[in-house]
Amino acid sequence: MSQPNTKRPGCILGTFFQSCDGIALFGLLILCGLVAAFLFLWAMGRFLIVSNPLVHSDAIVVLSGGGDLSRLDEAIKLYKEKYAPLLILTETGETVPSLDAPYSTVLRQDAMSRGV
Numbered sequence: 001m002s003q004p005n006t007k008r009p010g011c012i013l014g015t016f017f018q019s020c021d022g023i024a025l026f027g028l029l030i031l032c033g034l035v036a037a038f039l040f041l042w043a044m045g046r047f048l049i050v051s052n053p054l055v056h057s058d059a060i061v062v063l064s065g066g067g068d069l070s071r072l073d074e075a076i077k078l079y080k081e082k083y084a085p086l087l088i089l090t091e092t093g094e095t096v097p098s099l100d101a102p103y104s105t106v107l108r109q110d111a112m113s114r115g116v
Contacts, residue, residue, distance in 0.1 A: 064089055065094060
């Protein structure tokens with residue numbers, strides 16, 4: 001005797017997956033795939049990031065641009081900790097619209113005002 005093809009109540013895609021169990025399995029596979037992708041990307045990030053201890057050098061080079069002073073702040077911190085006697089600022093050609101001055105000039109004036 002064969003069973004009639006009946007859907008379980010509450011199963012919207014029952015004809016596609018033949019049962020709600022198929023939907024649950026599909027959702028579980030998607031969730032496992034997302035977790036595996038996250039773990040893989042996290043592990044690759046840990047593998048690719050190399051951290052070396054700071055050493056004393058001839059100069060500290062600050063790459064201009066980006067619009068914030070976080071790079072300059074870190075460079076001044078290293079300068080004051082005597083990691084290098086010279087601070088070099090790069091020129092990007094950007095200007096600060098409110099001052100009508102090159103961005104590197106603003107960085108230089110800021111560094112000089114902080115004792116560099």
